[in-house]
Amino acid sequence: MGTKEFRQARSARKHAAILKAAGELFRRDGYARASMEEIAGLAEVSTATLYRHFPSKASLFEAVAVTSLERLETALPTGEVSSMQALQSLVRAYADLLSDAETRAIMRMLIAETGKGGDLADMFYERIKSRVGEVFGAAIHACIQAGEVEEADDLGHLGGQLQGMIEHGCLMRGLVLGDEVDTLKPPHWIADTALQTWLARWGR
Numbered sequence: 001m002g003t004k005e006f007r008q009a010r011s012a013r014k015h016a017a018i019l020k021a022a023g024e025l026f027r028r029d030g031y032a033r034a035s036m037e038e039i040a041g042l043a044e045v046s047t048a049t050l051y052r053h054f055p056s057k058a059s060l061f062e063a064v065a066v067t068s069l070e071r072l073e074t075a076l077p078t079g080e081v082s083s084m085q086a087l088q089s090l091v092r093a094y095a096d097l098l099s100d101a102e103t104r105a106i107m108r109m110l111i112a113e114t115g116k117g118g119d120l121a122d123m124f125y126e127r128i129k130s131r132v133g134e135v136f137g138a139a140i141h142a143c144i145q146a147g148e149v150e151e152a153d154d155l156g157h158l159g160g161q162l163q164g165m166i167e168h169g170c171l172m173r174g175l176v177l178g179d180e181v182d183t184l185k186p187p188h189w190i191a192d193t194a195l196q197t198w199l200a201r202w203g204r
Contacts, residue, residue, distance in 0.1 A: 014045050018039065019063060019064060022039045022043075022064050026105070026106070026109060027102065062127065072090075072135065083139070083146040084146070087142075087143055094170075098166065104179040105179045110128070133163075137155040137159050140158050141155055162198045165190075165194035170183050170187055170191075
């Protein structure tokens with residue numbers, strides 16, 4: 001390994017350590033109380049190194065939240081699957097994501113910051129929520145193109161209905177009763193039931 005590759009690998013390790021430490025502290029102390037100095041200490045990096053990777057606490061929290069979103073996208077199927085199979089995989093992956101304690105903790109912090117103004121609330125609405133909407137919109141559009149779902153002018157509306165049913169079953173109970181609380185039904189059962197209910201209205 002050359003000098004350049006060694007430095008890149010070391011930087012990647014520090015980046016990952018910072019994200020892991022930040023996730024732990026945000027979940028334990030909340031966004032407002034977690035300090036950049038504490039995060040640097042837990043990650044075993046200097047504060048200067050931390051700020052080179054993330055110029056602000058808001059940008060660091062965004063990266064932690066986006067990591068959860070990436071789990072949704074990487075769970076999507078690849079290869080030869082039908083449009084409806086891809087949509088089913090998506091709703092199941094979304095149910096799994098929202099049933100996870102780490103994701104619930106992030107969502108709880110985002111909701112707590114919403115309405116206070118500032119970068120964190122903007123990030124939630126403009127980046128995270130809109131990106132999830134885009135993923136659902138693309139999957140629904142593929143089903144429309146395949147003749148499996150009714151045509152609609154507003155894919156966001158259709159996707160929002162489907163997301164809302166999954167969020168109600170997989171997220172709300174945990175937000176109220178605690179991040180570790182189990183859903184009343186298995187996440188895939190919630191996802192499949194939501195999809196069946198949604199298809200009763202929009203399916204062809």
